[in-house]
Amino acid sequence: MLKAGVKLGLKVRANLKRGTSMIAANPLRLTTSKYDRDTFAQGEQQGAALIIVLVVTSLVAIAAVTVSEQTQLRIYLTQNQRDSLQAKRYLQAAESHAILLLQAAIKEPTVHLQQSWANGRSDFEIDNGQLSIDITDQRSCLNLNMMADQIEQRAGQGLLSKDVAQLKYLMAELNISAAIQNLFIYRLKDWVDPDSERSDPYGEEDAFYLNAEPAYLAADAALAGLDELALLQVDMKQLSVMFPFVCVLPVGSGNRINLNTVLQPELLVALSNGLFDRSQAQSIINSRPEQGYQSLAEFINVQEESLRPAIAAMPLTLSSSFFRADLKVSYGRSLKQRSVFIRFEGDNAQVYKRVNKDG
Numbered sequence: 237m238l239k240a241g242v243k244l245g246l247k248v249r250a251n252l253k254r255g256t257s258m259i260a261a262n263p264l265r266l267t268t269s270k271y272d273r274d275t276f277a278q279g280e281q282q283g284a285a286l287i288i289v290l291v292v293t294s295l296v297a298i299a300a301v302t303v304s305e306q307t308q309l310r311i312y313l314t315q316n317q318r319d320s321l322q323a324k325r326y327l328q329a330a331e332s333h334a335i336l337l338l339q340a341a342i343k344e345p346t347v348h349l350q351q352s353w354a355n356g357r358s359d360f361e362i363d364n365g366q367l368s369i370d371i372t373d374q375r376s377c378l379n380l381n382m383m384a385d386q387i388e389q390r391a392g393q394g395l396l397s398k399d400v401a402q403l404k405y406l407m408a409e410l411n412i413s414a415a416i417q418n419l420f421i422y423r424l425k426d427w428v429d430p431d432s433e434r435s436d437p438y439g440e441e442d443a444f445y446l447n448a449e450p451a452y453l454a455a456d457a458a459l460a461g462l463d464e465l466a467l468l469q470v471d472m473k474q475l476s477v478m479f480p481f482v483c484v485l486p487v488g489s490g491n492r493i494n495l496n497t498v499l500q501p502e503l504l505v506a507l508s509n510g511l512f513d514r515s516q517a518q519s520i521i522n523s524r525p526e527q528g529y530q531s532l533a534e535f536i537n538v539q540e541e542s543l544r545p546a547i548a549a550m551p552l553t554l555s556s557s558f559f560r561a562d563l564k565v566s567y568g569r570s571l572k573q574r575s576v577f578i579r580f581e582g583d584n585a586q587v588y589k590r591v592n593k594d595g
């Protein structure tokens with residue numbers, strides 16, 4: 237019995253020892269399972285940390301790019317403002333230069349195309365850009381505000397004057413149809429006259445313009461500029477042919493044309509009420525003395541004797557007190573264009589209108 241018990245005890249011990257030995261013989265299995273769990277947990281933590289780091293890095297990168305873009309935008313804005321301001325200063329300088337050129341010219345007895353203002357477009361190199369000045373005599377075009385002048389002088393007599401007949405001649409010379417001629421002349425008359433009564437079936441007043449979208453009223457005052465003509469609702473395609481030949485001068489400026497600066501024969505045809513045809517008018521311009529005529533008598537005396545009275549009646553002049561300077565400045569990224577309208581009273585220059593073309 238004792239022997240059996242000892243034997244059993246030995247067997248249990250042996251089994252225990254074998255179990256221990258098995259565990260001892262395969263320690264890796266136990267160790268590997270624990271390592272896996274630890275590694276997995278550790279890996280999870282490291283992955284989460286990596287994602288957080290990536291997210292934070294991305295956010296910082298986005299923030300940095302945004303700040304950089306805003307900074308760059310501010311730099312561009314500042315540079316644009318600086319360029320714009322500098323271009324404006326150059327425009328002012330160009331205006332002063334134009335006035336100086338003109339002041340020198342009007343001290344002479346006549347205004348002609350050999351004077352320094354009349355060199356056509358003058359370009360000047362400036363730091364970081366370019367400046368150009370182009371001056372024209374506003375007495376070398378037909379003044380459309382003569383309509384307002386005539387209405388004032390004729391105090392509503394209603395008849396179209398000789399000057400308006402010259403406007404008709406000009407339009408006919410430019411192949412503008414008779415219907416458009418009448419439409420334009422009478423609508424212009426009603427546009428600038430002070431009353432609200434249609435002066436002719438071709439004319440229109442407030443009642444017509446109130447039907448427009450948006451509605452507006454007739455100005456009942458002299459024109460402020462050629463752009464205003466679009467409001468008359470006359471075929472602008474046909475009218476625009478006339479634009480290089482006409483201008484808008486302040487009220488009371490009359491309708492004389494400077495024989496020494498006029499370049500378009502059509503204007504001389506119109507001014508002569510058809511006395512000259514276009515080739516004769518061109519011949520007059522071509523045969524002009526280099527520094528222009530010094531007196532109108534000098535011009536009239538070289539014409540056919542029979543024509544002299546009619547030529548003497550033409551509204552011609554050899555001087556001018558109205559000029560237009562077209563200025564253009566490019567500086568850095570800024571481009572500015574301005575038309576400056578200058579009037580002289582004696583030697584005193586007065587800018588009576590500035591029109592910016594860059595908004």
Ligand SMILES: [Ca+2]
Nearest residue numbers: 426429431456
């Ligand atoms: Ca009116």
